[in-house]
Amino acid sequence: xxxxxxxxxxxxxxxxxxxxxxxxxxxxxxxxxxxxxxxxxxxxxxxxxxxxxxxxxxxxxxxxxxxxxxxxxxxxxxxxxxxxxxxxxxxxxxxxxxxxxxxxxxxxxxxxxxxxxxxxxxxxxxxxxxxxxxxxxxxxxxxxxxxxxxxx
Amino acid sequence: xxxxxxxxxxxxxxxxxxxxxxxxxxxxxxxxxxxxxxxxxxxxxxxxxxxxxxxxxxxxxxxxxxxxxxxxxxxxxxxxxxxxxxxxxxxxxxxxxxxxxxxxxxxxxxxxxxxxxxxxxxxxxxxxxxxxxxxxxxxxxxxxxxxxxxxxxxxxxxxxxxxxxxxxxxxxxxxxxxxxxxxxxxxxxxxxxxxxxxxxxxxxxxxxxxxxxxxxxxxxxxxxxxxxxxxxxxxxxxxxxxxxxx
Numbered sequence: 001x002x003x004x005x006x007x008x009x010x011x012x013x014x015x016x017x018x019x020x021x022x023x024x025x026x027x028x029x030x031x032x033x034x035x036x037x038x039x040x041x042x043x044x045x046x047x048x049x050x051x052x053x054x055x056x057x058x059x060x061x062x063x064x065x066x067x068x069x070x071x072x073x074x075x076x077x078x079x080x081x082x083x084x085x086x087x088x089x090x091x092x093x094x095x096x097x098x099x100x101x102x103x104x105x106x107x108x109x110x111x112x113x114x115x116x117x118x119x120x121x122x123x124x125x126x127x128x129x130x131x132x133x134x135x136x137x138x139x140x141x142x143x144x145x146x147x148x149x150x151x152x
Numbered sequence: 153x154x155x156x157x158x159x160x161x162x163x164x165x166x167x168x169x170x171x172x173x174x175x176x177x178x179x180x181x182x183x184x185x186x187x188x189x190x191x192x193x194x195x196x197x198x199x200x201x202x203x204x205x206x207x208x209x210x211x212x213x214x215x216x217x218x219x220x221x222x223x224x225x226x227x228x229x230x231x232x233x234x235x236x237x238x239x240x241x242x243x244x245x246x247x248x249x250x251x252x253x254x255x256x257x258x259x260x261x262x263x264x265x266x267x268x269x270x271x272x273x274x275x276x277x278x279x280x281x282x283x284x285x286x287x288x289x290x291x292x293x294x295x296x297x298x299x300x301x302x303x304x305x306x307x308x309x310x311x312x313x314x315x316x317x318x319x320x321x322x323x324x325x326x327x328x329x330x331x332x333x334x335x336x337x338x339x340x341x342x343x344x345x346x347x348x349x350x351x352x353x354x355x356x357x358x359x360x361x362x363x364x365x366x367x368x369x370x371x372x373x374x375x376x377x378x379x380x381x382x383x384x385x386x387x388x389x390x391x392x393x394x395x396x397x398x
Contacts (some may be wrong), residue, residue, distance in 0.1 A: 018156060019158055021186075041249070042242065045244055054244050054248055055245050058181055061158065061179075062289055064197070105243075105244070105245070124218055125243070126244055127243010127245050128243065
């Protein structure tokens with residue numbers, strides 16, 4: 001079936017399977033920052049933002065994305081770059097597979113919460129799993145990023 | 153679960169009409185459908201029905217079946233136990249997709265929100281059947297081939313929910329909820345069987361006595377004895393908390 005999608009501000013006409021998930025559609029369209037991790041809504045690697053809400057694209061039907069704004073790391077490149085600076089500075093960027101999902105979650109949290117505490121950060125990011133670096137470094141990096149960029 | 157076709161009706165009557173035409177599955181949040189195997193001709197997506205609402209009425213709170221768990225978490229209208237019960241259901245992304253209707257209509261025994269709703273004496277409104285108490289819905293097959301439209305419950309004074317999990321976003325090993333409105337009600341879920349309700353509470357009884365007749369079983373997550381011990385401790389904590397705020 002044919003769908004019209006708006007991804008990172010650009011409109012696409014695309015042919016999908018009726019029960020296709022957004023993760024597959026995005027990767028078909030060449031948007032490769034979105035990763036297939038667990039494929040069961042548990043790891044957060046496929047996180048994208050749909051109409052301002054963080055969602056796991058592995059479990060979000062593409063037909064539900066019609067008439068909505070879909071945002072991936074490619075659409076927030078400058079902000080993603082800033083977040084990545086802090087993540088790498090804390091040595092948290094190892095295999096990097098989970099990073100796009102983490103960046104989307106951090107971006108979404110910054111949009112949604114005003115001055116999040118460490119506890120808020122831990123809670124918000126509980127659905128983003130990293131098997132390389134652990135979480136202490138991530139939390140340090142995010143706190144520093146928010147401290148500098150909270151006004152943005 | 154795979155579908156040959158997904159339809160997106162905009163009215164409940166259209167949903168009924170789609171249900172009459174072929175083998176179907178209703179899609180709420182769609183999260184557990186993703187994990188299920190099988191092929192179904194038609195998926196009926198409820199996301200276009202405007203069933204995502206929270207209404208605060210004089211003595212009752214009404215929640216549209218497609219309201220997400222994240223919306224429940226963020227709203228300040230609810231008794232404490234509602235926010236507490238959804239807080240550790242996966243991550244924020246999952247809670248932005250998971251719906252109250254999907255959590256309830258699936259009759260999932262591990263459900264956290266389900267246990268809280270039973271303690272709140274929630275009622276379910278189905279499009280064709282009408283209203284039914286949630287506990288009755290869980291324990292019978294009275295409602296079939298229908299669409300859950302709304303979940304509602306009366307306002308209560310004190311309420312508290314606790315769950316014991318191996319890790320932050322896991323399913324509960326056991327969960328428990330206490331509400332105190334005109335009566336005290338205790339619901340125990342993830343035993344691992346369906347949630348059960350303890351009513352007609354004798355307030356002189358301690359946690360051990362209150363849970364005496366509740367059956368706890370073994371599964372790969374833990375033994376029944378372990379579950380009972382954890383449940384007794386959680387209930388004891390809640391009862392102390394309740395007395396403190398009384």
